[in-house]
Amino acid sequence: MRFPDCLRSPGVIVTGLCLLAFGLRVARLDFQPIWFDEDLAYQRATTALEISLASMAGSPLYYVLLRSWVELAGASLFALRYFSTFFGTLVIPLTYHLSRRLSGRRPALAVTGVAVAAPFYIYYSQEARTYALTLALMLLSMYAFLRWLDTR
Numbered sequence: 767m768r769f770p771d772c773l774r775s776p777g778v779i780v781t782g783l784c785l786l787a788f789g790l791r792v793a794r795l796d797f798q799p800i801w802f803d804e805d806l807a808y809q810r811a812t813t814a815l816e817i818s819l820a821s822m823a824g825s826p827l828y829y830v831l832l833r834s835w836v837e838l839a840g841a842s843l844f845a846l847r848y849f850s851t852f853f854g855t856l857v858i859p860l861t862y863h864l865s866r867r868l869s870g871r872r873p874a875l876a877v878t879g880v881a882v883a884a885p886f887y888i889y890y891s892q893e894a895r896t897y898a899l900t901l902a903l904m905l906l907s908m909y910a911f912l913r914w915l916d917t918r
Contacts, residue, residue, distance in 0.1 A: 776871060780862050780878065787858045787882040791851045791891045796844040804894040808846060811836045828896040846894035853898035854891020858882060860905035867912055 800808070811832045832849055839845040861881045865874035881887055890897040 776862075776866075776875070779875060780859055783862075783878055783882050784855060784858045788851070788855045790883065790888050791854050792848070795847050795851060795892055796842075798892075800843055800894075804843075804846065807832060807894040808841065811846070812841050825896040825900070828899050831899070832894075843894075847892055850893055850895065850898040851891050853902045854887065856902045857887065857891075857898065857905060860902060860909065864905055864909045864912070867909065 807829070810829045815833065832846070835849045836845065839848065858878060858881055862874050862878040865877040868874075869877075887901075890901075
């Protein structure tokens with residue numbers, strides 16, 4: 767069976783992969799009970815800002831963003847983990863664009879497909895920790911660096 771050309775464009779394929787990735791990451795998001803590190807993220811997102819900033823070691827950007835998210839969406843376990851799920855889903859188009867820049871369209875689609883279904887990525891996109899944000903920022907910085915090299 768041959769798909770119409772409009773469904774074979776990279777934009778449509780990557781959008782479909784993003785939707786699939788989002789579904790895989792949101793499924794059973796609050797199934798696992800909260801564990802120590804996620805409780806730490808919860809405490810930092812819900813305590814007074816001065817106390818929270820004083821106790822932050824490592825990644826204050828995540829906690830400042832998480833604090834803003836908690837004010838919008840609430841402090842439920844689902845809401846805390848959903849914040850990371852957003853960045854875990856954002857990793858998919860970033861992976862595609864970076865891979866395409868480095869190796870071309872077909873390998874980029876293959877790498878992106880692996881990133882969509884990789885249990886490692888799914889698992890760490892479902893934790894209220896800095897992992898998904900860190901990966902998204904890393905991919906974005908690598909892409910920006912490559913663009914900068916091209917324009918020098």
